[in-house]
Amino acid sequence: MADFQTLDLAIDSGLAVATFNRPDQMNTFNPAMIRDLLALFDLTDADDAVRAVILTGSGRAFCAGADLGSGGDTFDYDKRTGREDVGGPDRDGGGMVTLRIFRSLKPVIAASNGAAVGIGATMQLPMDWRMAAEDSRYGFVFSRRGVTPEACSGWFLPRIVGMAKALDWTFSGRVFGAQEAVEAGLVQSLHAPEALLDAAKEKALEMTSASAPVSVALARQLMWQGQTMAHPMDMHRVDSRVFASRGRSADVREGIAAFREKRDARYPDTVSTAMPDMGWAEERPFA
Structure with missing residues (x-):
């Protein structure tokens, strides 16, 4: 701490x-x-x-x-x-x-x-x-x-x-x-x-509480970073990569299984280990 x-x-x-x-x-x-x-x-x-x-x-x-x-x-x-x-x-x-x-x-x-x-x-x-x-x-x-x-x-x-x-x-x-x-x-x-x-x-x-933490982290970045983009195609390039990455994840398998079984999901992926590269720098150089 x-x-x-x-x-x-x-x-x-x-x-x-x-x-x-x-x-x-x-x-x-x-x-x-x-x-x-x-x-x-x-x-x-x-x-x-x-x-x-x-x-x-x-x-x-x-x-x-x-x-x-x-x-x-x-x-x-x-x-x-x-x-x-x-x-x-x-x-x-x-x-x-x-x-x-x-x-x-x-x-x-x-x-x-x-x-x-x-x-x-x-x-x-x-x-x-x-x-x-x-x-x-x-x-x-x-x-x-x-x-x-x-x-x-x-x-x-x-x-x-x-x-x-x-x-x-x-x-x-x-x-x-x-x-x-x-x-x-x-x-x-x-x-x-x-x-x-x-x-x-x-x-x-x-x-x-009911959402996958990695999906929340990615959604937050997509929404905020999207404000910096000039054209929807710019976002399409990014969110297509992110969606494909999530589609292969253990979270998706768990989320769908929980939905079909009518139970609470237990998402295995963590933000510290499972965030994909979204293709933008954390912060542009300051000058």
């Missing part, structure tokens, strides 16, 4: 629940959180006991944006220290996190328990299902801090909510309520604060 500084991690019944544990700072984002999140998804990808990942916060916030403890120097790369081991001085740490979530082999659910502002909102964009407490608030506040949208949000946000809403939120930098987030498609469901985590666990089990 990784030694996290900013997260508490509990793994039970196939679910990894990671909770930001800086409530006195409203779980604001710092270099230690970058390292912890990168390590978290390395850990969950490698652990075949984990079927899905839930990310939530402690206290009044999911993550209230960047830690502004350095004042006006907070976003000045020339004056940053303590992040040389997480991509160097010129790379956006939030973007590293979102790209790592994008590459996750397990479904990822956001259980947003309070303020989700700045990186607290943008890190949720590559997650597969976003749930929120009814009193949660969101904000893409970058223009009000003199910076620009980060963490690949210029790619993710318009795809999720449409260009007009993405521009409205990022131009104005206003903070808005969870109901508006649901209406725009940023959030899929609202819950009473005390019921949020249980609802997230229920959703995670609904997504994964």
